[in-house]
Amino acid sequence: MILRLSWLALALGLLLMVGSVSAAVDTFEFSSEQERDRFYAIGAELRCPKCQNQNIADSDAPIASDLRKEVYRLLDEGRSDEEIVDYMVARYGEFVRYKPALNRETLVLWFGPLFFLLAGVLAIVLLVRRRQKVAASAPAAELSPQEQQRLDDLLNKKSQDD
Amino acid sequence: MRRALLILPLLIFLVLAGFFLSSLMSKEAGVTELELPSPLLDKPFPSFDLPSVLDDQTRITQADLKGPALVNIWATWCVACRVEHPVLNRLAAEGVVIYGVNYKDNSADAIKWLKDFHNPYQLNISDADGRLGLDLGVYGAPETYLIDAQGNIRYKFIGVIDDRVWDTNLAARYQALVEEAQ
Numbered sequence A: 001m002i003l004r005l006s007w008l009a010l011a012l013g014l015l016l017m018v019g020s021v022s023a024a025v026d027t028f029e030f031s032s033e034q035e036r037d038r039f040y041a042i043g044a045e046l047r048c049p050k051c052q053n054q055n056i057a058d059s060d061a062p063i064a065s066d067l068r069k070e071v072y073r074l075l076d077e078g079r080s081d082e083e084i085v086d087y088m089v090a091r092y093g094e095f096v097r098y099k100p101a102l103n104r105e106t107l108v109l110w111f112g113p114l115f116f117l118l119a120g121v122l123a124i125v126l127l128v129r130r131r132q133k134v135a136a137s138a139p140a141a142e143l144s145p146q147e148q149q150r151l152d153d154l155l156n157k158k159s160q161d162d
Numbered sequence B: 001m002r003r004a005l006l007i008l009p010l011l012i013f014l015v016l017a018g019f020f021l022s023s024l025m026s027k028e029a030g031v032t033e034l035e036l037p038s039p040l041l042d043k044p045f046p047s048f049d050l051p052s053v054l055d056d057q058t059r060i061t062q063a064d065l066k067g068p069a070l071v072n073i074w075a076t077w078c079v080a081c082r083v084e085h086p087v088l089n090r091l092a093a094e095g096v097v098i099y100g101v102n103y104k105d106n107s108a109d110a111i112k113w114l115k116d117f118h119n120p121y122q123l124n125i126s127d128a129d130g131r132l133g134l135d136l137g138v139y140g141a142p143e144t145y146l147i148d149a150q151g152n153i154r155y156k157f158i159g160v161i162d163d164r165v166w167d168t169n170l171a172a173r174y175q176a177l178v179e180e181a182q
Helices: A001-020 A033-045 A062-076 A083-093 A104-137 A145-161 B002-006 B008-025 B079-093 B107-117 B131-136 B163-181
Strands: B049-051 B059-061 B069-074 B098-103 B122-127 B143-147 B153-158
Touching: A033 A062, A033 A083, A062 A083, A062 B131, A083 B131, B002 B008, B049 B122, B069 B079, B079 B098, B079 B107, B079 B163, B098 B131, B107 B122, B122 B131, B143 B163, B153 B163
Parallel strands: B069 B098, B098 B122
Antiparallel strands: B049 B059, B069 B143, B143 B153
C-alpha cells in the first residue's frame, strides 16, 4: 500500500514537473496551421523586454503575454511577419529582435565572428609557411666530401690521442 | 615588427578595459543594467483618445498633454508606484507638471488610491487595456517620460523616481525643457 502511494506521489510529481517546464500557454484560435506556425516563429524571434533572456513565446511575464496577444491581433489583421517585427521595434527598440537587422551599427556584430575566423586561418597559414621555410633552409643531413674528410681526421686524431 | 606583435594582446586588453570602464562610469543615477533605450526619444507622444480616470465621460488626447511635463505610468497593483507616490506629491507641490497614465488598472481602484494618497496628477489617463502603454513601449510600471513644449518625448526613465534620481538626473532635464520653452 505504502509502495503504491509512493508510486502515485512520484507520478504526480513528474506530472507537476512537466507542467512547470512547458512554455507559457495561451488559448489562441488560428484560422490555419500556417498562421499558427507564423505566430510561433515570430514569438520565438522577439525578445521579452522585461526578462531579456527569454523570447516572448517562452516567457510568463505579463508583458510577454501582452505582446503575444498583440502579435496574434496583428496576424489576424493580415500583417506580414516583417511588419509585425517592425511594429514591435518601433515601440520597444532594436533590442526586441533576437535576430538583429543588418545595418551600420550591427555590422561588427554580424561580421565580427567571420573576421576573427579569417584572422585565425590567416595566422595558422602564416605559421605553417614559416615552419616549412625553416625546415627547408635547415642544413642538409649529409656532409660534403670535404666535411666528411675533416670529420674523419678529427675522429682519427682523437683516437690517436687516447 | 615582431616586437609590435608582442604588445598587441596588451593593447587589445587595454582598449577593452577602457571601453568597459567608460560604460560603467557613465551610468546615471537610478539607471539599471536592464534599461533599454527607447526608440521614441525625440518623437511625438503617441496619439491616443482615452477616458479620464476621474470621469470616464471626459476624453483625453495627446493634445491635452502640455509640456514641459512628466508623464508617469502607474497602477494600483504596482508596488513600486506606492514608493514613488510621495515623491510625485512633493514635485507637484513644487510646481512640476505631472500627467498620469493609469496602466492596466481599473478606475475605481485608482480613484480610491488618489483619494488615500493625494493626487499629484494634472490629468490622469485611463489606459485599462494597456494600448497606450504598448505604443509607448512600457514594459513595467513605474515608468516616466519627459515631454517638451511641442509634445515630443525627450527622456524616458524606468523605475522609481526617488529624491536622489530627481536631484541628480531628472531635475536638470526638466529644468532644461522649461527654459527651452521660454
